[in-house]
Amino acid sequence: MPRSNPKSLVWLGARDGAPFMLVIVPFALLFGVVATEAGLNIAEVMGMSVLVIAGAAQFAALQQMVGDAPVLMVLATALAVNLRMAMYSASLTPYLGAAPLWKRAFASYLMVDQSYMLSIAKYETEPAMTLSERLRYYFGTMMLIGPMWYVASFVGAVVGKAIPPEFALDFAVPITFLAMIAPMLRTLAHVAAAATSVVVALVLAGLPYGAGLLVAAALAMAVGAGVEVAMQRART
Amino acid sequence: MNLSTVEIWTVIAGLAIGTFLIRFSFLGIVGNRPLPAWLLRLLRYTPVAVLPGLVAPLVLWPAATGGVPDAARLLAALATLGIGLAVRNTLFAIIGGAATLYTMLWLLG
Numbered sequence: 001m002p003r004s005n006p007k008s009l010v011w012l013g014a015r016d017g018a019p020f021m022l023v024i025v026p027f028a029l030l031f032g033v034v035a036t037e038a039g040l041n042i043a044e045v046m047g048m049s050v051l052v053i054a055g056a057a058q059f060a061a062l063q064q065m066v067g068d069a070p071v072l073m074v075l076a077t078a079l080a081v082n083l084r085m086a087m088y089s090a091s092l093t094p095y096l097g098a099a100p101l102w103k104r105a106f107a108s109y110l111m112v113d114q115s116y117m118l119s120i121a122k123y124e125t126e127p128a129m130t131l132s133e134r135l136r137y138y139f140g141t142m143m144l145i146g147p148m149w150y151v152a153s154f155v156g157a158v159v160g161k162a163i164p165p166e167f168a169l170d171f172a173v174p175i176t177f178l179a180m181i182a183p184m185l186r187t188l189a190h191v192a193a194a195a196t197s198v199v200v201a202l203v204l205a206g207l208p209y210g211a212g213l214l215v216a217a218a219l220a221m222a223v224g225a226g227v228e229v230a231m232q233r234a235r236t
Numbered sequence: 237m238n239l240s241t242v243e244i245w246t247v248i249a250g251l252a253i254g255t256f257l258i259r260f261s262f263l264g265i266v267g268n269r270p271l272p273a274w275l276l277r278l279l280r281y282t283p284v285a286v287l288p289g290l291v292a293p294l295v296l297w298p299a300a301t302g303g304v305p306d307a308a309r310l311l312a313a314l315a316t317l318g319i320g321l322a323v324r325n326t327l328f329a330i331i332g333g334a335a336t337l338y339t340m341l342w343l344l345g
């Protein structure tokens with residue numbers, strides 16, 4: 001890596017992030033379309049995509065809103081989806097924790113699955129990187145992904161109204177979520193957590209305000225963690 | 237959706253602030269202290285704990301068919317999950333699921 005030219009790290013990050021546009025662009029387009037179908041106007045769609053930038057949570061909020069859940073339930077569900085980011089935040093702290101507050105705040109705003117995974121992999125393979133190099137790489141990963149998220153959300157919101165019901169867009173959200181979940185099912189613990197979530201959510205589907213989902217999520221997290229512990233014990 | 241404009245913006249603002257605070261939690265506030273192992277373990281399962289439960293009723297009882305299970309949608313869901321498990325790629329799973337959905341809607345429609 002040419003240490004004399006730290007700018008190149010921004011570009012390196014951008015280049016490593018570029019392939020993820022294949023995921024980000026359709027996902028954001030879909031969000032714009034589905035949110036518009038659900039009744040949000042362009043300002044609301046963009047408000048969500050720009051202020052939140054967290055696709056899965058945005059879809060989860062939308063789904064709860066369509067089900068007329070109260071505001072607090074919508075927030076609880078969507079924020080539960082984002083709790084994994086506390087783990088990202090903790091694991092980035094040893095690498096970025098010495099940066100000035102405003103840079104840490106900006107890095108927090110841009111903390112998504114892609115920026116986290118790319119950066120942490122880079123930091124671990126190149127422990128000699130300086131703080132400024134790490135920050136440049138981190139922000140570089142979001143240089144394309146971030147703006148594309150906004151732009152594609154906007155395009156989706158604009159074209160959304162023109163899409164007829166024959167396209168069965170109602171099912172875009174389930175397909176997108178299933179497609180995100182499947183690659184996450186790496187271990188028995190993940191599978192057990194997902195299965196618990198499905199069964200409990202279906203059994204408690206009659207509860208008002210999406211409360212069943214929160215119970216299902218809490219139980220599923222406990223089951224996932226419990227199975228992980230059991231597996232570790234079995235191995236040792 | 238029956239939420240008012242104020243409620244919608246309350247959701248957006250709450251989600252924006254809450255998400256930022258989650259992201260900022262350790263990097264900005266707690267700092268470089270190790271997380272207890274049990275907490276890390278729970279956090280690891282948040283996406284697989286929330287998303288499957290969210291999606292299951294939508295697959296079994298789609299609103300578009302008035303809550304009646306629908307063969308095309310069920311098969312599309314199975315295809316998405318199967319492809320996602322096989323190739324471990326979200327984009328391919330979405331494309332495969334959408335292709336299955338449209339094919340089945342056309343065949344059964």
